Amino acid sequence: MLEGTLTYPAGHPCCSVLIAGPHPFLGGDMGNNVVSALSKALALRGAVTLRFNYGGVGASEGGPADWPKVMSKFWKDGTFDEEQDWVNDVGSALAGLRRWCDLSPVVLGYSFGCWTAVKNLRESNAKAIVLISPNPKQHEFEPLCQSQAPLLVIHSDNDFTCAAPEMMSWFESLREPKTRIQLSAGEHFFRGHELDVTATVLGFLQHHRLLGAEQHDNGH
Amino acid sequence: MTRGPIEVFLTGATGFLGHYLLAELLTHPHVRCRVLLRPPVSDSSVRLERLLADLGLNLSELIADGRVVPVEGVLPDSLKRSDVSGVDLVLHAAGNTTFHANGSNGLETTNIEGTRGLLSLAAEAKIRRFVFVSTAYVCGEQAGHLPESFFDRLPPVRNDYERSKWEAERLVRDWGERSGVATICRPSILFGDSRTGRASAMKGLYLVAKATEILARAMDDNRDTDRHEIALRILGCRDATCNVVPIDWAARQMTDIALNPATESSVHHVTNPDPPTHQEVKGWLEEYFDIAGGRFSDETWPLTDANHYEELFYALGNVCLDYFRNGLTFESRCAADLPPGRRLIDGASFARCMKYAQATNWCRTPLVEHDLPPQASRLDPAWYFESFLPEAVPCSVVAKVEALTAVVQYTITGPVGGSWVSRFDRGLLTETHAMPTALKPEFEYRLSYEDLVEVVSCRKPLQDVFFHGSAEMFGDVERALKMVPIIGEFLKEFPVAGGGDCAAGSRAGATC
Ligand SMILES: NC(=O)c1ccc[n+]([C@@H]2O[C@H](COP(=O)([O-])OP(=O)(O)OC[C@H]3O[C@@H](n4cnc5c(N)ncnc54)[C@H](OP(=O)(O)O)[C@@H]3O)[C@@H](O)[C@H]2O)c1
Numbered sequence: 173m174l175e176g177t178l179t180y181p182a183g184h185p186c187c188s189v190l191i192a193g194p195h196p197f198l199g200g201d202m203g204n205n206v207v208s209a210l211s212k213a214l215a216l217r218g219a220v221t222l223r224f225n226y227g228g229v230g231a232s233e234g235g236p237a238d239w240p241k242v243m244s245k246f247w248k249d250g251t252f253d254e255e256q257d258w259v260n261d262v263g264s265a266l267a268g269l270r271r272w273c274d275l276s277p278v279v280l281g282y283s284f285g286c287w288t289a290v291k292n293l294r295e296s297n298a299k300a301i302v303l304i305s306p307n308p309k310q311h312e313f314e315p316l317c318q319s320q321a322p323l324l325v326i327h328s329d330n331d332f333t334c335a336a337p338e339m340m341s342w343f344e345s346l347r348e349p350k351t352r353i354q355l356s357a358g359e360h361f362f363r364g365h366e367l368d369v370t371a372t373v374l375g376f377l378q379h380h381r382l383l384g385a386e387q388h389d390n391g392h
Numbered sequence: 393m394t395r396g397p398i399e400v401f402l403t404g405a406t407g408f409l410g411h412y413l414l415a416e417l418l419t420h421p422h423v424r425c426r427v428l429l430r431p432p433v434s435d436s437s438v439r440l441e442r443l444l445a446d447l448g449l450n451l452s453e454l455i456a457d458g459r460v461v462p463v464e465g466v467l468p469d470s471l472k473r474s475d476v477s478g479v480d481l482v483l484h485a486a487g488n489t490t491f492h493a494n495g496s497n498g499l500e501t502t503n504i505e506g507t508r509g510l511l512s513l514a515a516e517a518k519i520r521r522f523v524f525v526s527t528a529y530v531c532g533e534q535a536g537h538l539p540e541s542f543f544d545r546l547p548p549v550r551n552d553y554e555r556s557k558w559e560a561e562r563l564v565r566d567w568g569e570r571s572g573v574a575t576i577c578r579p580s581i582l583f584g585d586s587r588t589g590r591a592s593a594m595k596g597l598y599l600v601a602k603a604t605e606i607l608a609r610a611m612d613d614n615r616d617t618d619r620h621e622i623a624l625r626i627l628g629c630r631d632a633t634c635n636v637v638p639i640d641w642a643a644r645q646m647t648d649i650a651l652n653p654a655t656e657s658s659v660h661h662v663t664n665p666d667p668p669t670h671q672e673v674k675g676w677l678e679e680y681f682d683i684a685g686g687r688f689s690d691e692t693w694p695l696t697d698a699n700h701y702e703e704l705f706y707a708l709g710n711v712c713l714d715y716f717r718n719g720l721t722f723e724s725r726c727a728a729d730l731p732p733g734r735r736l737i738d739g740a741s742f743a744r745c746m747k748y749a750q751a752t753n754w755c756r757t758p759l760v761e762h763d764l765p766p767q768a769s770r771l772d773p774a775w776y777f778e779s780f781l782p783e784a785v786p787c788s789v790v791a792k793v794e795a796l797t798a799v800v801q802y803t804i805t806g807p808v809g810g811s812w813v814s815r816f817d818r819g820l821l822t823e824t825h826a827m828p829t830a831l832k833p834e835f836e837y838r839l840s841y842e843d844l845v846e847v848v849s850c851r852k853p854l855q856d857v858f859f860h861g862s863a864e865m866f867g868d869v870e871r872a873l874k875m876v877p878i879i880g881e882f883l884k885e886f887p888v889a890g891g892g893d894c895a896a897g898s899r900a901g902a903t904c
Pocket of ligand 1: 407430498501557
């Protein structure tokens with residue numbers, strides 16, 4: 173059983189969005205600053221959003237059994253076999269989202285979540301794909317070519333996981349239709365720059381007519 | 393102004409406006425304040441302590457002197473009559489400022505039911521005066537010159553927020569007819585401090601400013617478009633005004649109104665008599681962010697043919713679009729005292745506010761680290777790093793992470809802080825030294841003393857203080873990040889209470 177937060181508008185939803193967050197071993201949970209900012213901003217614009225905790229995080233069941241051994245492997249190699257379980261978690265979350273909302277989802281991943289999300293592309297029938305701070309040096313993104321959905325890649329010009337030139341040449345290799353936005357702030361974490369990220373995502377989804385025109389937010 | 397002692401019950405003290413009101417009230421030596429703080433009161437007091445410290449006040453001292461008395465509670469119904477009994481005046485500034493209700497954001501419960509609850513408590517406790525902070529925009533989409541009076545009928549409101557404020561005003565007015573003297577203050581859009589540019593929250597006009605910054609940043613990355621010729625339609629009226637007021641001025645006006653011994657219920661606009669036009673604000677923003685090209689347009693959002701820059705700008709900037717056209721002026725007695733020719737907000741003060749907003753990452757990080765006394769704890773960081781860690785780490789799960797080899801620096805900021813460096817070798821903590829030391833750290837964690845206490849007592853995960861608090865990582869950030877879950881597991885096994893004792897659950901571990 174996975175723990176998740178479904179956010180939905182008061183009226184009819186205009187689209188549904190699955191948000192896959194960062195690596196659980198790197199502080200990744202559904203309360204992450206980028207994940208929660210996106211979930212809130214999208215819901216305010218009429219989208220149903222689902223964010224969730226991977227197995228072993230928060231109240232989600234599961235997670236690696238032999239923690240010290242897995243941690244040792246992760247410390248050395250930056251990856252371990254059981255990460256596949258977290259890819260499967262995205263599949264379960266997508267199925268859960270579909271039960272709530274029958275619109276084809278926008279699949280959105282941040283950091284490690286880019287990889288877990290893309291690994292589920294084939295089954296997702298995605299309407300659009302958003303990858304924020306993907307790490308093509310660490311992960312394979314070949315399932316991207318199996319979908320024709322518009323793709324947005326957002327990264328910072330100062331990401332310690334993958335430098336901007338490497339990100340650009342990886343992006344060049346991807347199929348169309350695609351958009352790349354490089355933000356001149358935020359490193360990998362976008363702390364304090366969450367609004368830059370959400371504005372870029374909202375702009376992209378708006379451009380593809382996937383968002384409502386409704387305006388909600390804080391004022392005076 | 394009255395001179396006898398006055399006991400005020402203030403709500404919303406931890407808010408953008410409320411802490412300025414509290415600071416203003418306390419400039420009057422005869423005023424004592426009971427402040428409503430949401431639970432957990434320890435968290436709310438820390439927030440209030442920091443806000444007041446920015447204004448040069450020390451909450452602990454004010455509490456010790458009896459000038460401020462915290463009262464724990466949540467509107468609408470967790471307060472008791474005894475919480476307010478003996479109070480001369482309620483100043484109700486708590487509120488929810490979200491424009492649209494979504495069933496869970498408390499617009500109804502706080503603004504309407506919260507006001508209703510507080511009014512009935514005030515009536516039970518026979519409090520004579522109730523001052524309510526409403527908004528100038530309770531008038532909705534009316535035009536012309538608005539008098540300082542109640543609206544008997546629901547005005548043509550733009551959103552749920554305005555409606556909730558009108559409903560609350562109506563409750564306050566009815567209370568005034570039955571139970572005491574009701575005063576309604578209607579500030580317009582609150583903006584940064586006129587002296588320092590300081591603001592503690594980013595809302596209203598700040599959202600438009602932030603949208604402009606996003607646009608300017610997009611231009612930094614774009615060599616194809618001239619940043620001074622951006623094709624941006626501004627969906628508003630150039631000559632309409634943007635009624636913004638500096639937070640310090642507004643708080644002073646409302647405090648003066650509140651402390652005035654009124655005998656009759658009344659309404660006061662706390663508004664700018666000479667507000668900037670949208671054209672002026674546009675000019676200030678363009679100058680500050682070094683962009684230009686926007687032109688005013690009669691079109692409405694959503695634009696069917698929006699270009700990339702418009703989509704980027706309105707993704708955030710559209711929040712305030714409903715307010716871009718209003719052609720309103722407000723009757724206002726409190727603005728009458730302003731010297732002729734003196735503007736409450738001009739280009740220079742606007743730029744000061746922008747500078748402050750950017751310096752604090754849009755009100756996210758404090759500009760000044762205050763040396764606040766440690767909250768309810770006396771954890772000694774030197775003891776923690778030099779004695780406790782070497783004793784506890786070998787008994788912990790960290791020792792089983794056989795691949796863990798690293799040299800780590802911890803820096804604790806603040807008056808009781810310092811820097812320590814530890815070497816881990818195949819999971820074992822082999823040495824720890826206070827800086828300076830010959831050990832060369834690969835990465836560093838830096839956090840405030842308050843956050844250290846929260847983290848080691850397991851009240852907050854380390855990643856929380858990194859993503860939402862004071863913590864920073866330097867050096868090899870990837871390895872620093874990888875070590876966070878290892879530290880997290882250790883902290884769960886060996887939490888340390890604020891006073892420097894091992895918490896009950898970890899005693900066995902500590903003596904192993
Ligand atoms: N900001 C503006 O431009 C503006 C303009 C005109 C009028 N106003 C009015 O001024 C008032 C204050 O606004 P603000 O901008 O200072 O808002 P704010 O920064 O959001 O602060 C709201 C305050 O109300 C408290 N609060 C919220 N819900 C509560 C509840 N259910 N029980 C008890 N306390 C609660 C909050 O406590 P926590 O800190 O614990 O959340 C906080 O202290 C509001 O009534 C607003 O309508 C604001």
